[in-house]
Amino acid sequence: DGGITQSPKYLFRKEGQNVTLSCEQNLNHDAMYWYRQDPGQGLRLIYYSQIVNDFQKGDIAEGYSVSREKKESFPLTVTSAQKNPTAFYLCASAQRDRGYTGELFFGEGSRLTVL
Amino acid sequence: GNSVTQMEGPVTLSEEAFLTINCTYTATGYPSLFWYVQYPGEGLQLLLKATKADDKGSNKGFEATYRKETTSFHLEKGSVQVSDSAVYFCALSEETSGSRLTFGEGTQLTVNP
Numbered sequence: 583d584g585g586i587t588q589s590p591k592y593l594f595r596k597e598g599q600n601v602t603l604s605c606e607q608n609l610n611h612d613a614m615y616w617y618r619q620d621p622g623q624g625l626r627l628i629y630y631s632q633i634v635n636d637f638q639k640g641d642i643a644e645g646y647s648v649s650r651e652k653k654e655s656f657p658l659t660v661t662s663a664q665k666n667p668t669a670f671y672l673c674a675s676a677q678r679d680r681g682y683t684g685e686l687f688f689g690e691g692s693r694l695t696v697l
Numbered sequence: 698g699n700s701v702t703q704m705e706g707p708v709t710l711s712e713e714a715f716l717t718i719n720c721t722y723t724a725t726g727y728p729s730l731f732w733y734v735q736y737p738g739e740g741l742q743l744l745l746k747a748t749k750a751d752d753k754g755s756n757k758g759f760e761a762t763y764r765k766e767t768t769s770f771h772l773e774k775g776s777v778q779v780s781d782s783a784v785y786f787c788a789l790s791e792e793t794s795g796s797r798l799t800f801g802e803g804t805q806l807t808v809n810p
Contacts, residue, residue: 586740615797624701624786624802625741640797672740685731686798688740 584609588673588689595660595667595696603658603692605673612677614656615686618642619670628671631656660694668696699724701787703801710777710808718772718804720761720787728789730754730763730770731798735784744772744785777808 586607595601607614613632617625627640631650645664650656656675660667670693674686704719722728729748733741745754750765759774770787787801 588740617800622802625798625800627797630797674740685743685746686733686741688742690738690740 586673586675586687586689588671588692591690591692593692593694595694597696598662600659600661601667601694603660603671603673603694605656605658605689607654607656607673607675607687609675609677609687610653611675611687612653613675614650615674615676616640616646616648616656616658617672617674619672619691625672628658667694669694699728699789699791699799701789701799701801703785703787703804706803707805707807710806712779712808712810713776714808716772716774716777716781716806718785718787718806720770720772720801722768722770722787722789724768724789724791726791728791730761731788731790732759732761732770732772733786733788733800735786735803737783741786777806779808779810782806782808 589604615630616628619625626642628646629648631637634653637648637650647659670691672691673689676686700723702721731746732744734744735741745756747754747763753762761770761772784803784805786803788798790798
């Protein structure tokens with residue numbers, strides 16, 4: 583079945599460590615996104631990519647990094663510079679042809695806890 | 698900039714009650730409007746959308762009408778079920794921002810039998 587796979591589902595990290603969250607999609611979508619979800623704050627955009635080898639900062643990019651070497655993959659690294667990394671992270675993708683419609687397809691999320 | 702404001706939650710209803718979740722927006726242009734739903738432990742799914750003023754989006758018994766004059770996109774359902782318990786997010790997207798969505802805070806809905 584087509585969809586978006588995020589891994590791991592749960593991750594624990596010690597302070598000062600970098601961690602990479604995986605996001606893979608087999609929907610052949612051009613655009614991919616990373617959102618952070620905190621209680622009572624909705625979703626905030628971290629990074630997005632509309633094409634391979636290109637990506638842009640979202641609203642809260644500080645302390646995060648991404649790469650887009652393949653169309654189907656958009657990993658997110660949470661670095662030690664991120665001051666409050668404990669959160670639920672959601673990856674999404676969108677089709678580009680016929681213009682963007684705003685319809686995103688989401689993965690099931692990765693919950694990161696910093697100990 | 699763009700913003701979306703949803704009614705504060707959580708909302709608790711009995712089965713078969715009428716549901717309204719308010720959503721208002723601020724945008725510089727002519728956005729498309731969306732409702733997404735997040736069931737426990739899952740990612741978000743698109744529930745319905747409307748791309749221009751006076752359009753009505755509908756799905757699974759839920760409806761929302763794009764009201765440009767009041768900059769609103771309220772979600773309604775005539776008779777909720779226990780299975781509707783979830784978090785509901787209102788969102789907007791403008792052409793100039795591609796498929797970059799701006800989300801509201803989310804409203805937790807709990808439906809009791």
